[in-house]
Amino acid sequence: MTIMALFLILFSFLAHRHCCVLSFAQNPNPDLSALLSFKRSCSSDHNSSLSSWNPTTDPCNDTWRGVTCRHGHVDRLILEGLSLACNVSPLTHLPFLSVLSLKNNSFTGPIIGLDLATWRPHLKLLYLSHNQFNGPFPHAILSLRHLRRLDLGGNHLSGMIPPQIGYLLPNLFTLRLENNLFYGEIPTSIAKMAYLSDLNLSYNQLEGKIPPNLFSFTQSSFLGNRELCGDPIKHNCSNTTITSDPAEISSRKRNKCVGILVITAASAGLVAILVLATAALLCFKKKRKKGQLGNVNQGTEKKIRETETGEVMMFFEGCEEFTMEELMRGSAEMLGRGVVGTTYRVVMEGRGDEKGVVVKRVRRERRREEEATERKVLQQIGEWRHPNVAGLRAYHSLADELLLVFDFVPNGSLFDILHGNRGPGRIPISWSTRLKLALDAARGLTYLHSASKSNNISHQHFTSSNILVDTNFNALISDFSLLSLTSQPLLHSSQNSDVYSFGVVLLEILTGRSTEDGMVDLPKWVQTVVQEEWTSEVFDVELWGCKDMVDEMVALLQIAFLCVSQEPKDRPKMAVVCKMIEEIRDRGSRSRSRSSQSPSLTFESSPCPSDDTPTLTSS
Incomplete structure (x- = not known):
């Protein structure tokens, strides 16, 4: 009886173990494959x-x-x-x-x-x-x-x-x-x-x-x-102290004045903030007084004409007034078509301005009850003023279209500068110019995100084609929120989407590759190259000679990766992105300043285009 009992216990144990093994074989642990790999x-x-x-x-x-x-x-x-x-x-x-x-x-x-x-x-x-x-x-x-x-x-x-x-x-x-x-x-x-x-x-x-x-x-x-x-x-x-040995400077980049530079920069920044704050306060008081005395409609806006057919002409700060007749008589050159509308360069006669203005013709279907909302949006857009934002100067509203007037920016867009004329004779764009343009764009987009009266307002179509570059190589954000005025705005766009798009622009700046040919998913391509082999092949060939600035490139690449995170909640705010790029610029400036103190190190010793090298000519 005892032997039989032991046999039954042993049989039961083996049967249970076999059952468990069979069950595991049919339903393996989901982490098994990763551990075995x-x-x-x-x-x-x-x-x-x-x-x-x-x-x-x-x-x-x-x-x-x-x-x-x-x-x-x-x-x-x-x-x-x-x-x-x-x-x-x-x-x-x-x-x-x-x-x-x-x-x-x-x-x-x-x-x-x-x-x-x-x-x-x-x-x-x-x-x-x-x-x-x-x-x-x-x-x-x-x-x-x-x-x-x-x-x-x-x-x-x-x-x-x-x-x-x-x-x-x-x-x-x-x-x-x-x-x-x-x-x-x-x-x-x-x-x-x-x-x-x-x-x-x-x-x-x-x-x-x-x-x-x-x-x-x-x-x-x-x-x-x-x-x-x-x-x-x-x-x-x-x-x-600073050594006179160039090799020592290159490897350790000594600097006897780093503490003084940091303190001076901090002091200068504080003074600048105080000056700007005082100027802003005086400007605000002046505008407020002007509004009280002159009965100007909402600050800088000037209402010129409103007819029974719904035609409205508005001018904003910084725009010399003109009539629609003058605008329509001017010589027009079509610059291109985009998702917002068709863009023209118009030079009006008798104004002594050879540059002219840019006019965007926006086709849209507007219902009568939408007029007040549209005017409110245009009013807000017209009030945005920042060195890195292409400000709206005036607009003419019709029943089925809008004419939006901006300043003409001669150098075209960042897309043109990065990807245009890639053949023989092209002048390379230096790293310092690229970093400056990236920082300018970040500042402009940061301002627009913070200046918007609603956190929901966004660019909706942010690309390198919507970053203009002026004659001083300052970047200006254009077309911000204009897509919301068309017949088919992007309903699911957000400021998080803008951050992702900004990350793609950074990848364009770093790689020199275009996203508009539709042949490559740029973020995926860069991540694949980095994952498989961390080489300089990910960077634009025009930057391969900038060996002293690889750290700055890698740092900007890291920021780009953060911006293009698949989960929107993992993307930083534009204010944080702007701060991070500023720190890259400041570190690089201090490092180059220390290196330049050695007589053995000059700009000519580097094959990379320096700040003194002309990068582009104005068109």
């Missing part, structure tokens, strides 16, 4: 550390080494000190991962090309220290909005620490980047990390003044950076 990619696992990763068993049955699950999905993966040399990419397919630690192994290669979109909702702790990872700082990490601890210390990562890191990862408790090859200045945005308690930037090649808001951290956070100065390391910034 990771295991297969390991070129070094001499200790058979992953031998417990049996493809016939469930990773969540507590027998897989380093794997912890929650609700049937891999939640934690901790593989530390196992001498593993594997491909990390398969792990990016674990969508519920909250903790990943691969410390003290032998992982190699760049990690900048990894697509970490699946980690965004849950990943909080990321430890990749003491491996052999190389390449620039992985920009995709900046999109991990729930990240609390980041440890990349003890690798071979290089380049500049992203200036936007503090804005995009404000909730970090730990930031460890020690024992790498990072250089440049410490981003001031790190001070925006309100919860940061563990900071280690030691033993890199960082330089310049430690941001004052980081003085609370101990000396150990900054040791081993010979060109750093500031209170924590007791190295007086004013005592920093």
Whole structure:
């Protein structure tokens, strides 16, 4: 009887196990494939550390080494000190991962090309220290909005620490980047990390003044950076000297005046803000008084004529008045057709202005009850004034069309400058010009997003063709919100959509590739090139000689990737984008200023077009 009972128990156990195995085979764990791909990619696992990763068993049955699950999905993966040399990419397919630690192994290669979109909702702790990872700082990490601890210390990562890191990862408790090859200045945005308690930037090649808001951290956070100065390391910034050896300047970019430059820039910025604020206040008071005395309709608007047929002519600030007869008699040249309407250049007779004006002819069907709304929108557009916005000067409203009048901008659009005349004889566009145009466009779009009386108003069709370039190579945003005046506006457009489109424009600036031929998905192409091989092939051939500015290009590329994030909630606001580009420009200016102090380094020594090299001629 006892033997029979034992037999039945054994039979029951084996039957249950067979049933479980059969059930797992029919319904494998959704994370199984990613884990097995990771295991297969390991070129070094001499200790058979992953031998417990049996493809016939469930990773969540507590027998897989380093794997912890929650609700049937891999939640934690901790593989530390196992001498593993594997491909990390398969792990990016674990969508519920909250903790990943691969410390003290032998992982190699760049990690900048990894697509970490699946980690965004849950990943909080990321430890990749003491491996052999190389390449620039992985920009995709900046999109991990729930990240609390980041440890990349003890690798071979290089380049500049992203200036936007503090804005995009404000909730970090730990930031460890020690024992790498990072250089440049410490981003001031790190001070925006309100919860940061563990900071280690030691033993890199960082330089310049430690941001004052980081003085609370101990000396150990900054040791081993010979060109750093500031209170924590007791190295007086004013005592920093400049070597006469060009090689030393190139490798470490010393600067004895960095502290003075930073303080001077900050002081100048403060004075400029005070002056602008005072001027704005006086301007406001003046306009208000003028409105009270002259009974001008809503500030700068002047109503010229309104007939029974619904014809209206309005002029805004900065526009010399003219009649419709003068406009219609002028010589007209069609500049092109777009989604908003047909654009003409019109030179009116007898005005002594050879440039003329631009007239957009917008066809639309307007119902009587929509007139007040349209006039309100046009009034708002006409009041927008910014150095990087093509302002509406006047408009003439008819029952079935609008005539919108703007200043004529001779150099055409950014699209023309980037993609026009790519054959022999083309003058290359310097990196400094491209960065300036990117910053101008960011400032213009930031102003329009903030000046709009509704957060819902957006450009609706933002492309490089809608960024005009004047004779001084200032970029001006055109056609903002004009699509809403046509018969078929984009109902689902938003300011987030504008940010995505701005990211595409940045990719055009960096790659020289056009999006209007319809042959390539530019964001996808760039991400593929970066993921497969981090080479200079992603940049425009005209920039291949600008080796000293690669860090700035990479930084702008990182910003572009953030803008073209698939999830709208992961895209930064335009104000943040503008600030990040400003920091790239400022860092580059300071770096070139320091390098130019050596008599051995001149603009002529670089094959890249300098700021003194003419880039284009006015048409």
